[in-house]
Amino acid sequence: MANCLLPGFINTHVHTSQQLARGIADDVDLMTWLHRRIWPYESNMTEEDSYISTLLCGIELIHSGVTCFAEAGGQHVSGMARAVELLGLRACLTQSTMDSGEGLPGSWGTRTTEDCIQSQKELYTKHHDTADGRIRIWLGVRQIMNSTDRLLLETRDTAEKLKTGIHMHVAEIPFENQFVIETREVDHGTVTYLEKIKFLRSNLLAAHTVWVNETEIGFLSRAGVNVSHCPAAAMPLLMRCAKSVLWDNEIGSLEVGKKADMIVVNPFSWPMVPVHDWISSLVYCMRSENIVSVMCNGHWIMKNQKILNVDEEKVIRTAVHASNELLKRAGIQIPNRMNVI
Numbered sequence: 001m002a003n004c005l006l007p008g009f010i011n012t013h014v015h016t017s018q019q020l021a022r023g024i025a026d027d028v029d030l031m032t033w034l035h036r037r038i039w040p041y042e043s044n045m046t047e048e049d050s051y052i053s054t055l056l057c058g059i060e061l062i063h064s065g066v067t068c069f070a071e072a073g074g075q076h077v078s079g080m081a082r083a084v085e086l087l088g089l090r091a092c093l094t095q096s097t098m099d100s101g102e103g104l105p106g107s108w109g110t111r112t113t114e115d116c117i118q119s120q121k122e123l124y125t126k127h128h129d130t131a132d133g134r135i136r137i138w139l140g141v142r143q144i145m146n147s148t149d150r151l152l153l154e155t156r157d158t159a160e161k162l163k164t165g166i167h168m169h170v171a172e173i174p175f176e177n178q179f180v181i182e183t184r185e186v187d188h189g190t191v192t193y194l195e196k197i198k199f200l201r202s203n204l205l206a207a208h209t210v211w212v213n214e215t216e217i218g219f220l221s222r223a224g225v226n227v228s229h230c231p232a233a234a235m236p237l238l239m240r241c242a243k244s245v246l247w248d249n250e251i252g253s254l255e256v257g258k259k260a261d262m263i264v265v266n267p268f269s270w271p272m273v274p275v276h277d278w279i280s281s282l283v284y285c286m287r288s289e290n291i292v293s294v295m296c297n298g299h300w301i302m303k304n305q306k307i308l309n310v311d312e313e314k315v316i317r318t319a320v321h322a323s324n325e326l327l328k329r330a331g332i333q334i335p336n337r338m339n340v341i
């Protein structure tokens with residue numbers, strides 16, 4: 001049976017910084033998740049932690065056939081950029097910004113709107129279009145509950161000036177919509193408000209965006225907003241994903257003149273055989289076990305399931321150590337939920 005060549009997958013919402021946080025915040029409500037686990041974790045991260053976390057995350061992405069991803073927003077973009085450059089991946093990297101809201105960790109609570117915009121401009125100057133054009137810098141807004149109107153509007157205008165994208169969590173939970181109704185005087189949630197302040201544009205990548213009504217779907221559609229719904233394991237093979245990361249002129253399909261981002265799929269193993277209909281098998285059966293080689297920007301970054309640019313075992317060892325140290329620093333203790341003999 002022949003192998004199959006596909007365009008590299010594009011993951012439109014990746015938290016590279018949270019890779020070292022696996023298992024620290026499952027089965028808790030979203031507010032506990034944020035305030036008691038993820039924020040203390042993220043605010044204690046160093047740039048080196050972010051680098052290690054992105055390396056580990058990148059290894060998973062490459063094994064999954066991903067050649068390009070959109071970072072959802074973390075604190076140390078320079079650490080991410082160093083890892084992406086080394087791994088050989090393509091990415092839209094984003095700093096997570098917040099300039100208001102309750103319960104923020106001490107070091108974040110003092111950040112002004114100017115700080116948020118200025119630091120992103122500096123990151124753009126330093127990293128945009130680096131690593132042979134594989135790295136792009138986007139603007140980031142964590143979510144509306146931690147953003148002033150000024151931050152939203154300046155983010156919109158700065159992204160337009162720099163001709164880049166904006167990545168933001170939008171209408172993720174019912175509480176968010178309720179919060180917006182109470183604090184911003186609109187009759188529905190985040191999307192209604194973003195429409196009101198003319199924030200919705202085709203360079204916006206809205207993540208999650210599940211708590212929307214029919215009118216709001218109309219707003220998103222008319223503005224051409226890209227939505228990343230993030231169902232677990234969703235990795236559509238469509239040009240639509242390349243459009244979402246504003247890169248469809250160069251990637252997203254195998255065509256003469258486009259960048260060589262592609263993956264080799266070997267269907268001849270238990271997840272995929274027998275193959276009667278290629279589309280069916282690729283969409284419903286293929287697993288990372290079937291992805292044997294990955295090329296990004298014309299260079300192999302995995303061959304015969306071996307990651308080429310980093311030592312996978314060494315990254316794993318380093319990541320386990322860094323993660324334990326980070327949790328200690330952040331004072332996060334995970335309850336033991338299982339008897340171990």
Ligand SMILES: [Zn+2]
Pocket residue numbers: 013015072169207
């Ligand atoms: Zn997210």
